[in-house]
Amino acid sequence: MVDVAREAGVALRTVSRVVNGDSTVGPGLAARVHAAIAALDYRPDERARQLRSGVTGTLGAAVRQLSHVNPVLRAVERAARDAGLMVLAASTEDDEELERRVVESMCRRRFDGIILEPIGTDHGYLIPELAAGLSLVAVDRPVLGLDVDCVLSDNVAGIQAAYSHLAERGHRRIAYIGDDERIYTAQERATAFRACAAASGRAVDSMAHTGPIERGRIRAAIAAVLDGDSPASAIITGNATISVEVLRELGAAAGKVAVIGFDDSELATLLRPDLTVIAQDDRTIGGTAVDMLRARIAEPDRPVRRVTVPVELVARGSGEIPPAW
Amino acid sequence: MVDVAREAGVALRTVSRVVNGDSTVGPGLAARVHAAIAALDYRPDERARQLRSGVTGTLGAAVRQLSHVNPVLRAVERAARDAGLMVLAASTEDDEELERRVVESMCRRRFDGIILEPIGTDHGYLIPELAAGLSLVAVDRPVLGLDVDCVLSDNVAGIQAAYSHLAERGHRRIAYIGDDERIYTAQERATAFRACAAASGRAVDSMAHTGPIERGRIRAAIAAVLDGDSPASAIITGNATISVEVLRELGAAAGKVAVIGFDDSELATLLRPDLTVIAQDDRTIGGTAVDMLRARIAEPDRPVRRVTVPVELVARGSGEIPPAW
DNA sequence: GCCGGTTGAGATAACGTTATCCCGAAAGGT
DNA sequence: ACCTTTCGGGATAACGTTATCTCAACCGGC
Known part of the structure; x- marks a missing residue:
């Protein structure tokens, strides 16, 4: 900046004024300064500006x-x-x-x-x-x-909405497959699910499966939920990644069991049937x-x-x- | 920093030394300085540091x-x-x-x-x-x-690999659906496709469809390519988003026509059959x-x-x- | 011809750091 | 006892900006 001032034959402060578009500098001087800026490849330093002016x-x-x-x-x-x-x-x-x-x-x-x-x-x-x-x-x-x-x-309301949606359509055995409960949202959603299940008088433990997102675990959870003498007829998933993995594992069976996914995604309308989701705003x-x-x-x-x-x-x-x- | 120095009863420079872990400062003084830093909620300013030291x-x-x-x-x-x-x-x-x-x-x-x-x-x-x-x-x-x-x-090699892969499996009519050619990669891939088609002595224009990613355009391109008296038996797509749209439009027909997508994605193994892709490294x-x-x-x-x-x-x-x- | 106001531009002092130079004291060698 | 090292630490000057103050020149009005 001091070089620019010397090149343009003006004071340091005037260069600053030109750079900041201050109107109190005459057009002739401004042109000289701009020429000097171009000639010397001068680039203002934002850090120094912030340091002095205080705004970032x-x-x-x-x-x-x-x-x-x-x-x-x-x-x-x-x-x-x-x-x-x-x-x-x-x-x-x-x-x-x-x-x-x-x-x-x-x-x-x-x-x-x-x-x-x-x-x-x-x-x-x-x-x-x-x-x-x-x-x-x-x-x-x-x-x-x-x-x-x-x-x-509103994770709790989302899970409640999904649960009610399924229950109103006649589902009696609704399962939940979610993420690791050490994650806050996963914990909140799983807890909300358990409350819904308990409120409708159902066994909770066999229907809620949470843990890290690994293909083997998801597969085991689906097997536990769908096989056996009283299989689930609907699954709620804990987030978008879980939805993908669940649908992947369900494969052709995806048309036989109801699924509601937490989180919307572009995948949701790619599959048949399209995925019903709880969409965050x-x-x-x-x-x-x-x-x-x-x-x-x-x-x-x-x-x-x-x-x-x-x-x-x-x-x-x-x-x-x-x-x- | 000057407040910290006063609080600790040391010189400004010594605070800087302590903050930067300079070993030339005695443990007693360092402790005093650290106490002052904690007492005054002092946070070093990275901008000033960069300004002076020159490294970011x-x-x-x-x-x-x-x-x-x-x-x-x-x-x-x-x-x-x-x-x-x-x-x-x-x-x-x-x-x-x-x-x-x-x-x-x-x-x-x-x-x-x-x-x-x-x-x-x-x-x-x-x-x-x-x-x-x-x-x-x-x-x-x-x-x-x-x-x-x-x-x-290597966009050109990718398209060539996809084209050869299909041609070797007996495909005679191979189509390309790509992105807007104002985008560099889209232009490069489309050009490579046309070169492949021309090299194998086929009509190019009816098989290469490019333009912005809009559902209507993709649908029209698919219709143009699959309907008619000599329909394509294979489609190469121009990027991951196009792949999704093409598969969405193909729907149940996805099992009847060969598809190779440019770009890998998590979707690729979600569909049946899984999507063959040209994966970038x-x-x-x-x-x-x-x-x-x-x-x-x-x-x-x-x-x-x-x-x-x-x-x-x-x-x-x-x-x-x-x-x- | 003097005065008050505006306008354009310079001088100087910060902003919060670190680099450079310097000094005093303790330690070690002869 | 004196000279040299080493080491801990202080004083001061940058780094590249902008804020504040100051000042000279110009202008119209009475």
Whole structure:
């Protein structure tokens, strides 16, 4: 910048004014400065600008896997863009240690705020950051043990809707195959399922199968649920990946048993019959997360809010298969 | 930092030494400084550190859609992490203007280098950045008109492999349904297909259908190719999204016509028969991109390299369906 | 001819770090 | 007792910006 000033024969401050489009600089000087900028390949340094001016205009997004389908992240990017903010994202890979490194790195860069899909149970490292003024909104799962803004889907209502949908169509034996219950959403959905089953007076244990997503486990769960003297006539799955694996294992039998999947996906309309799903409102979740983050940035001491976004049951066929008597 | 120094009763420079784990500071003083850091909720400012020290340790990734499946990005993140670099990513949304904003923003932040999935045809805005020392590697598509490092899949060999695979199994009428040819890879694949068809002495035009991904267009293309007096017995698709749409439209007819899809995906083993695909070597593409970027950062004047990564035909069933005579 | 207001532009001091240079004291050798 | 090392630590000056203050010149009005 000092070189540009010398080249243009003006003061340092005038170069800054030109770069920032300050109107108090005459057109002649501005042209000289622009010429000097082009001649010297001058690039302004955002870090120095932020350091001096104090504004960053940047949001961080720490999500499980950047390279996976993540409609919430898409909504976050869109909402942030509409608000004139830039989003820089990184993956946490479902690794607590990596999550910590990513978030701390974003803090050191003084991002205005962070949207986090939290993993694991120990978020103690956040305490000093929050004390030092970090604005944070958790998405999809709460930050356990810490009073932090968050936006969640209504998992319980989703499972209830699926269960009722099936029960109303005459299903008496409804099974649930879900993800590892160490994951918050998986635990919440499985618990909701067990409550539904218990409320309708049925044996719970034989119908709820949860654990890590492995082909062998899914196959065993399906076998346990469909074989035997009183087989299930309907299956609710715990998330999109489980849905894929269950449908893969069911194969030709997919038309014989009712299936409702948690999470919508492009697969849902590829299969025959199309998959009935409990769809999360990703647009609303992402948009709300950005709104809440901006509100917290503007007013750090505002009360913590926990927002639950409704889900929607989308009937497409697989959930409307009647029980085989 | 100056507050911490005062609190601990040491010089500013000593706080910096402690934060950076400099061994020349005595354990007693270090403990005092750490206590002061904790007491004052001091967070080091990465921007100031970078400004002074000159090192950022950060790579930018500008990809089409963060929230879509992108195995290359995953490989990039992994390789960068192994090299001790942080990756911050943003979406370009297939929008030239947004790509420019994202890349320029990363430049102003002085990221060490950028990995870019370039879109569109006009990358003139990159010229001054490159002149000013930007390290950049293009992935999946080249930066048209500019001599820039890039890592590409061997699209031509992939199409040739698919065509031969089908021809060897007796298919005489092979069709291609691809993406909009304004997209580089789509154009390259379509051209390769036409060359294959011409080489085997067949009419080309009626068998190659390209254009934007819209359900109506795909349906019309399939109808044009399968109906009529000499219907195609095999279809090659131009990318994963086209594969999904083609299979959706084929429906029950999917078992009657051979299909080879470009790009592997989790869908491929969900359908019956499983989908034969031309799989890109995402791991190698991502890893190579990071290697090349690091090499260019280390040696800005090294000659530009264009690397083509082989693809692999994975036979799973759908590509081995014999022609129906 | 003087005064108040506007307008264009320079000087200087931050922002929060680290690099460089320097110094005092303790340790070790003759 | 003196000289040299080594080591712990301080003072000061950058890094590339912008905020704040200042100042000169110009202009119209009375």
